[in-house]
Amino acid sequence: MRLASTVVVLAALGTAASQQIYDIWQTTWDRAKLFTYFQPSPDPINFVTPGPIGTADIVIDDSAVYQTIHGFGATLTDSSASLLNTLKSQNPTSYWQLLDYLFNITDGSNSAGLSYIRVPLGATDFSTNTYSYDDTSGDVNLNDFNIGAAPSNVFSTLRDILSINEWLRVHVVPWSPPGWMKSGTMDGGSLNTAYISIMANYLLKSLQGFSGEGIPIYAIGIQNEPENSNPTYPSCSMPVSIEAQIGIALRSLMDSNGFSNTKIIGYEHNWADAANYPVQLMQQAGSAFDGVSFHCYAGTVSEQASFTSQYPNKEVFFTECTGAIGSDWWSDIKWYMDNLFIGSINYGSSTGLMWNLALNSAGSPELPGSNSCQGGCRGVVQINSGGTWNVNQEFYAMAQASKAILPRDSGGPWGQRIGVSVGGNLDWALVVGAYVTGRVSSTDWNRYSIVVLNWDDSASTTWNPQPVTATIEFRGMQATYTFPVGVTTLWWYGAP
Numbered sequence: 001m002r003l004a005s006t007v008v009v010l011a012a013l014g015t016a017a018s019q020q021i022y023d024i025w026q027t028t029w030d031r032a033k034l035f036t037y038f039q040p041s042p043d044p045i046n047f048v049t050p051g052p053i054g055t056a057d058i059v060i061d062d063s064a065v066y067q068t069i070h071g072f073g074a075t076l077t078d079s080s081a082s083l084l085n086t087l088k089s090q091n092p093t094s095y096w097q098l099l100d101y102l103f104n105i106t107d108g109s110n111s112a113g114l115s116y117i118r119v120p121l122g123a124t125d126f127s128t129n130t131y132s133y134d135d136t137s138g139d140v141n142l143n144d145f146n147i148g149a150a151p152s153n154v155f156s157t158l159r160d161i162l163s164i165n166e167w168l169r170v171h172v173v174p175w176s177p178p179g180w181m182k183s184g185t186m187d188g189g190s191l192n193t194a195y196i197s198i199m200a201n202y203l204l205k206s207l208q209g210f211s212g213e214g215i216p217i218y219a220i221g222i223q224n225e226p227e228n229s230n231p232t233y234p235s236c237s238m239p240v241s242i243e244a245q246i247g248i249a250l251r252s253l254m255d256s257n258g259f260s261n262t263k264i265i266g267y268e269h270n271w272a273d274a275a276n277y278p279v280q281l282m283q284q285a286g287s288a289f290d291g292v293s294f295h296c297y298a299g300t301v302s303e304q305a306s307f308t309s310q311y312p313n314k315e316v317f318f319t320e321c322t323g324a325i326g327s328d329w330w331s332d333i334k335w336y337m338d339n340l341f342i343g344s345i346n347y348g349s350s351t352g353l354m355w356n357l358a359l360n361s362a363g364s365p366e367l368p369g370s371n372s373c374q375g376g377c378r379g380v381v382q383i384n385s386g387g388t389w390n391v392n393q394e395f396y397a398m399a400q401a402s403k404a405i406l407p408r409d410s411g412g413p414w415g416q417r418i419g420v421s422v423g424g425n426l427d428w429a430l431v432v433g434a435y436v437t438g439r440v441s442s443t444d445w446n447r448y449s450i451v452v453l454n455w456d457d458s459a460s461t462t463w464n465p466q467p468v469t470a471t472i473e474f475r476g477m478q479a480t481y482t483f484p485v486g487v488t489t490l491w492w493y494g495a496p
């Protein structure tokens with residue numbers, strides 16, 4: 001019955017019912033296209049009765065639907081907020097153009113639609129000075145807790161971003177507890193275990209502080225990089241059992257104080273220990289944590305599977321990797337797509353974030369004395385003196401991925417990952433992610449999108465970038481497109 005009625009509907013709609021590719025966003029290795037939108041010329045690309053496969057064959061399996069993608073972005077450090085605020089005062093038109101280019105999720109807008117921002121609770125290695133929200137030694141009742149210890153431009157920048165993108169998801173996490181809860185300094189060391197419940201209360205007050213500033217919080221972490229203690233900037237070593245106890249106490253406090261919808265995300269550290277710390281955290285406090293997040297600085301993305309294979313129902317976020325000043329533009333984009341913005345998503349992640357949202361051309365300003373970057377970290381955006389800005393390779397890589405999962409309808413659902421595999425002689429030449437985005441109206445067709453990295457450039461031998469003519473298989477139909485060396489995002493529509 002069902003098959004018969006489908007045939008009738010298709011026949012009634014005629015050729016217009018077949019899938020067509022109208023929209024393409026592309027970034028090429030030679031920068032001839034930089035997150036550039038175009039329509040196939042002269043005609044849309046039709047899905048037709050299959051012929052022979054191309055040199056690569058992209059096979060979409062829309063019966064396999066996986067995690068929802070919450071978005072891409074970076075961390076709004078104090079340094080990023082300060083630079084953006086300077087741009088706003090020097091050249092407000094340029095500032096608002098930048099925010100629109102970064103954050104506008106409206107379908108059809110010329111914007112990456114970044115939607116996930118991490119915000120440190122207190123100082124990091126990208127602050128002007130070391131501070132927490134309560135630096136009164138021994139203040140166990142947190143009477144002197146003051147969210148205003150943070151630079152006010154952190155909150156004003158977040159409100160400006162929210163005015164562009166009301167669906168922005170804000171994820172907060174401290175780089176360290178207040179120094180007095182440790183051995184007197186935020187720089188390195190570990191939490192005095194007498195302060196476990198005080199730290200949970202500190203995190204609750206942080207959520208309340210952000211609420212008071214008009215910033216709703218999507219997720220909170222307990223400790224950034226709990227396996228990193230560095231005496232030159234805010235950081236803290238935190239064993240699994242301590243993070244677990246804080247998480248349990250915080251979950252209870254949040255549930256009884258109006259934050260039951262805010263997620264608690266644990267770990268926030270490197271792929272290399274995916275089989276240990278985050279797994280043990282779920283064993284000890286699985287009911288308190290919605291999931292865990294990963295950073296890129298040790299290990300490989302495939303290690304995310306060490307966690308997801310044991311906890312398939314917990315969420316996985318990818319929350320930090322930094323660009324390095326002086327590295328090669330196209331090599332970076334290849335690595336980011338393969339490991340983060342396609343790769344981490346294919347290993348179960350719902351987000352893809354870089355480190356500083358904005359820095360200047362020297363990778364500054366950094367916390368004086370910090371040995372973390374020493375002028376070597378590149379922001380997603382570069383803010384120049386004189387009120388101008390430009391975007392770096394980190395932007396193009398994540399913009400190409402973000403575009404594929406943004407809601408098609410205002411207020412509509414976000415994209416979900418679906419099944420995809422690559423065959424053909426040049427199966428190694430393409431790295432592919434595939435997504436479905438549902439609609440508000442059940443009669444509207446879903447959007448099916450793919451993000452494709454073609455890295456057939458012979459970069460390791462004699463440079464020779466080769467376009468790859470690929471077939472795309474979808475529901476027994478086939479489209480053909482020649483992917484240049486670069487990153488291509490394209491989509492079509494299909495009946496739900």
Ligand SMILES: *[C@@H]1O[C@H](CO)[C@@H](O)[C@H](O)[C@H]1NC(C)=O
Nearest residue numbers: 100104106108109110163164
């Ligand atoms: C977002 O982009 C759309 C389409 O270009 C535009 O109409 C709208 O004004 C933008 N929204 C904001 C808040 O800038």
